[in-house]
Amino acid sequence: MLSTWSIVGRFGHSPIQKCTAAIRLLAYGYASDAVDEYLRMGERTAMSCLENFTEGIISFFGDEYLRAPTATDLRRLLNIGKIRGFPGMIESLDCMHWEWKNCPTAWKGQYTRGSGKPTIVLEAVASQDLWIWHAFFGPPGTLTDINILDRSPIFDDILQGRAPNVNYKVNGREYHLAYYLTDGIYPKWATFIQSIRLPQTRKDTLFATHQEAARKDVERAFGVLQARFHIIKNPALVWDKEKIGNIMKACIILHNMIVEDERDGYNTQFDVSEFLQVEGNQTSQVDLSYSTDL
Numbered sequence: 128m129l130s131t132w133s134i135v136g137r138f139g140h141s142p143i144q145k146c147t148a149a150i151r152l153l154a155y156g157y158a159s160d161a162v163d164e165y166l167r168m169g170e171r172t173a174m175s176c177l178e179n180f181t182e183g184i185i186s187f188f189g190d191e192y193l194r195a196p197t198a199t200d201l202r203r204l205l206n207i208g209k210i211r212g213f214p215g216m217i218e219s220l221d222c223m224h225w226e227w228k229n230c231p232t233a234w235k236g237q238y239t240r241g242s243g244k245p246t247i248v249l250e251a252v253a254s255q256d257l258w259i260w261h262a263f264f265g266p267p268g269t270l271t272d273i274n275i276l277d278r279s280p281i282f283d284d285i286l287q288g289r290a291p292n293v294n295y296k297v298n299g300r301e302y303h304l305a306y307y308l309t310d311g312i313y314p315k316w317a318t319f320i321q322s323i324r325l326p327q328t329r330k331d332t333l334f335a336t337h338q339e340a341a342r343k344d345v346e347r348a349f350g351v352l353q354a355r356f357h358i359i360k361n362p363a364l365v366w367d368k369e370k371i372g373n374i375m376k377a378c379i380i381l382h383n384m385i386v387e388d389e390r391d392g393y394n395t396q397f398d399v400s401e402f403l404q405v406e407g408n409q410t411s412q413v414d415l416s417y418s419t420d421l
Contacts (some may be wrong), residue, residue, distance in 0.1 A: 138161070144168070144381060145180070148168055149173075149177045152173065152177050153177070153356050153374070153378060154357060154358075156360060159177070160173065167258045181376070181377035182373060183378050184208075184381065185373060185380065188384070189376065191381040192383040192384060193376065193379065193383075195261070201217065201291055201293075204217045205305070209254055211255070211315060213320070213337075213341060214296070215295040215302055215304075215306055216295060216306055216307070216341070217292055217305045217307065218254045219252070219308040219345040219346040220251075220252050220308070220309050221272065221309065221346060221349070224240070224246070224247070224248055225247050225359060225375070226244050227244075227246060227362065227371070228364055229363065229364055229366050231366065234267070237269070238267060239269065240269050240271070245373065246370075247265055248264070248265075248266065248270045248275055249264045249266065249280050249375060250261060250262070250275050251263075251345060251348065251370045251379075252281070253344050253347070256388070257351055257382075258348075258383055259352075259382065261281055261381050262375070262376070263275070263279045263371045264376070265295070265375075271312075273313065276313075280339040285304075285318070290304070293305045297389075304318065305318075306318050306319065306320050307319055307320070308320055308338060309340040321339075322338045322339050348382075352378060355382060356381070356382070356387070358372075358374060358378070
């Protein structure tokens with residue numbers, strides 16, 4: 128591994144040391160001067176490593192891991208939604224707020240909401256495997272889950288007539304537009320399916336239970352993202368808003384990389400056909416005994 132030669136005639140930090148410093152800052156949420164106890168790196172150098180690392184991740188992997196669903200991806204998401212009891216459902220939608228500790232004083236009024244602290248909003252769409260398919264981050268203003276929709280590009284394809292045609296039937300009626308699962312704060316649009324607030328019948332209770340369980344996919348994605356990268360869980364210490372946006376994008380890209388590796392790894396590294404056959408036999412026996420009891 129090559130090392131950089133400093134102007135004082137000494138070898139500088141190697142690329143692997145710089146990448147290690149950047150990953151430590153992302154994973155543990157340290158201040159930029161907290162990596163000097165191991166890497167002997169100054170605050171400005173560590174911050175420069177983080178900036179270059181995030182820009183490199185976005186430049187090399189952003190097109191693949193921040194992409195919109197392709198035709199193959201959409202077909203798989205629709206099949207999963209149908210299996211879960213929601214034909215035509217592709218993903219779940221929600222927002223997350225990241226506190227901005229070092230927000231400039233002149234901007235605090237634009238980013239402060241009810242909590243009294245400036246935050247930056249992330250609007251995300253996630254699927255069952257926790258892959259984040261849509262991420263809209265950084266618009267100014269006192270934004271909530273509702274008014275961020277006015278700025279989000281999530282419905283640009285629908286407005287411009289480029290949305291894929293999806294055909295499915297529910298209760299005998301045919302529909303041609305996919306939808307997202309959301310909570311009750313979102314407006315009553317055709318592309319949003321919310322739970323039933325006060326279910327009265329058994330049918331309504333069953334629907335509310337399944338909808339709320341499936342809608343938690345995006346909440347789980349937020350939790351896993353913050354658990355993997357504590358820099359997002361802790362208040363942002365960066366002053367520059369563009370650099371904060373690069374940090375968020377890089378964390379989402381790395382998160383999707385891990386999701387892809389874990390999703391494809393279990394079935395490709397091990398032969399699980401024998402276990403699946405045994406599990407299928409056990410499931411059929413349970414279903415048979417349950418129907419007999421009825």
